[in-house]
Amino acid sequence: MKRVKIGIAGLGRLGRTHAQNLAFKIPQAELTAACSIVDAELDYAKNELGITELYKDFSEMVNKADIDAVVIVTPSTEHPWQIEAALKAGKQVFCEKPLAVTIEECKATEKIVEQYPDQIVMLGFMRRFDPSYAYAKEKIKAGAIGQPYLVKATGIDPEADCQSLIDSGFIPKSGGIFIDMAVHDIDLMRWFLEADAKEVYALGCSFKHPEFKRDGDCETGCAMFEFENGAMGQIHVGRTAPHGYHIETEIVGTEGSIRISPVPAKNLAILYDTNGVVQECVRNFPERFSESYVLELEEFINCVIHKTKPSVTVYDGTKATQMAFAAKAAFENHVVTPVEH
Template sequence: MEKIKLGIVGLGRLGRKHAENIAFRIPNAELTAVCSIIEAEVEDAVNAWGIPYGYTDFNEMLKNDALDGIAIASSSTEHCKQIEAALDAGFHVFSEKPLGVNLEECKIAEKAVERHPDKVFFLGFMRRYDESYAYAKKKIEAGDIGKPFLIRCYGLDPVKAVQGAIAFAEKSGGLFLDMAIHDIDLARWYLGSEAKSIYAIGGCYAYPEFEKYNDADNGAALMQFENGTMAMLYAGRTCAHGYHIETEIVGTEGSLRIGTTPQKNLVTLFNENGAIKESVGGFLERFEQAYINEVQAFVDCIVENRKPDVTVYDGTKSTKIAYAAKESFENNKLVVLE
C-alpha cells in the first residue's frame, strides 16, 4: 500500500492527537516529521513514537523532501502563513480550523490554494465527518424535515478546561472565531445559504481574564441568511456538566436534534444523587472518530488525486461570518455582510 508521508506542525491539545492518529490509526499514512516551537513536545513525540524527523522551526520542516503533505495544528494565528508556505514548498496541506482569524489572511490562503491546483488543500471542519452530523445532512437532503429554516447550536466547552482556554485566548481569535466557527460552518452547510446579517452579544460572566483580549466567556448570536433562513448560536467556555455540543435543525415538516443530551455512553448510574448519565468530557472524546475520519479523507484525496468537499472558500466564508460576529459583539451593533 502506498503510504503518504506527513509532517505535522503543532503538538498541543489537538495536534498531539492528530499526530498519534496519523502514526497509528490511518493505515495509508505515515507520521514522518513533527514540529513545534516547544522543544519538549518535539522530543516527546520523536522518542515516544520513533518519528524520524523533529523540528522546532516550521520552515526547516518544509525543506524535507521525504514528505508528501503537511498537517497544520498550530495556533489559529499561524494557519494562513503556514498554509501558504507549505503549498508553495510543494506539499499537500491539511489545516485545522479556523482557516484564518481575519479576512485578509484567508485571501492569502485562497491565493496559495489557487496557485497550486495540483495539491490537495483540506480544511478540518471535522463535524462534517462525524457520523451523526453526516447522517443528519443525508436526512435533510432526503427531505425528511421538509425545508430547513432554522438552526440552533450550542457549542460549550467544559469549565474544567477553562484555564487552557485562558492560556490560549491571545491566539484563538476570540470566542466566535475559535468556537462558534464550527456552528457557522454547519449553518451554511445545512441551510444551504450565505449569511446576510449577524448580531452577537456576550460577556465575561465568570472569568474576567478574557476581558483583556476583548473576548467573552459566553456569547450568543442571531443570524439571517440570504435565503431568509435563521441561525441561533450559543458558545460558552463555562459548561458545568462537560462538553455540550448540540445542534437542532428545524424544517417545515420536522426537526433533527444532534447531541441533545451530551451523554458519555448508554450507562445510567443510580445512586443517592439520583439517576445520572455522565457527560462527554471534551472535544477529543466527543469527536474522536471524526478527527480520524477527516485526516483519513485528506490522505485518500491525495492517493486518489481528488479534491475534498470542504474548500478554502468555505474557510473564508466561515471566518468572514465569525469575524462579523466578533465585530458585532465588540461594537454592540448588527453587522450586515457584503
C-alpha cells in the first residue's frame, strides 16, 4: 500500500490534532517531518510522535525533507507564502482556513495555485466532512426538503474561554468576530444553498464583556445574507455560551427542514438526577469535530494517491473570506453591504 509522506507546519492545539491523526489514524499517511518556530512544539513532535526530521524554517522543510505533501497549520498570515513555497518545491498542499487574511492575498494565492494545475491544494473546511453535515447535504441533493432557501447557523464559543481571549490581547488581532468565528458557517451556507452571497447586514453587541466593544469588536454578532438566487443565510456567532461549545445549523426548504445539533450533545447519555434531565455538551471544536478532522485529511491523502482534485478548494476560501469581510463592514458601518466577488 502506497503511503504519502507528510510534513506538518505548526503544532499548536489544532496542529497537534492533525499531527496525531496523520501519525496514528490514517494508514495511508506517514508523518515524517515537522516544522515550528516554537521549541516546545518540536520537542512534542520528537518525543510524542517520533518525528526525527525537525525544522524551524518552512522553506527548508519543503525543500529538504523527504516528503510528498505538507499540512499547513500555522498562523493565518503565513498561509499565502507557505502555499506558494510548497508548490514551488513540488509538494501537495493541505492548508487550514483561512486561505489568507485579506481579499487581495486570497486572489493572489488563487493565481499562484493556478500556475500548478497538476498539484493539489485543499483547504481545511472540516465541517463539510462532519457525518451529520454530510448526511444533510446528501438529503438535500436527494430532494428531501425541496428547494433550500434559508440556512440558520449558530456558533458560540464557551464562556469558560472568554476571559483568556481578553487577557491574551487576542481580540484586537482577531480581525473581528465575523472573520474569526463565522467563516465555517459561511462556507456551509454556500455549500447547502449552492449559491454565492449578494449582500449582507450585520449587528453586534457586548452586554457581558465590555472589553470587546472597547477593542472595536463585539461578543455576539448577527448577520443576514441575501444570496444571488434569492435564498437567505442567517448567522449568530458569539463567545459566551455558558453550557459549552454550541454549534447548531438548520436548513429550511420548500418541503421541509433539517436541523443539525439543536443540542450540542457530548454523547448519547442523558443523566436523570435532582437537577432534572441533563445532557452534557461538548466543550470545544476539537472534541465536536474530531471525526471531521480525520475524514478531511483522508480525502486529502486519497487525492494525492489517486491524483484527483479535492472537494474544497482555494476558491471556496476566497468566497468565504469575501462574505466575512462584507459582514464585518456591515457591522462597523451599520449599512447593507454588497459582497464583492
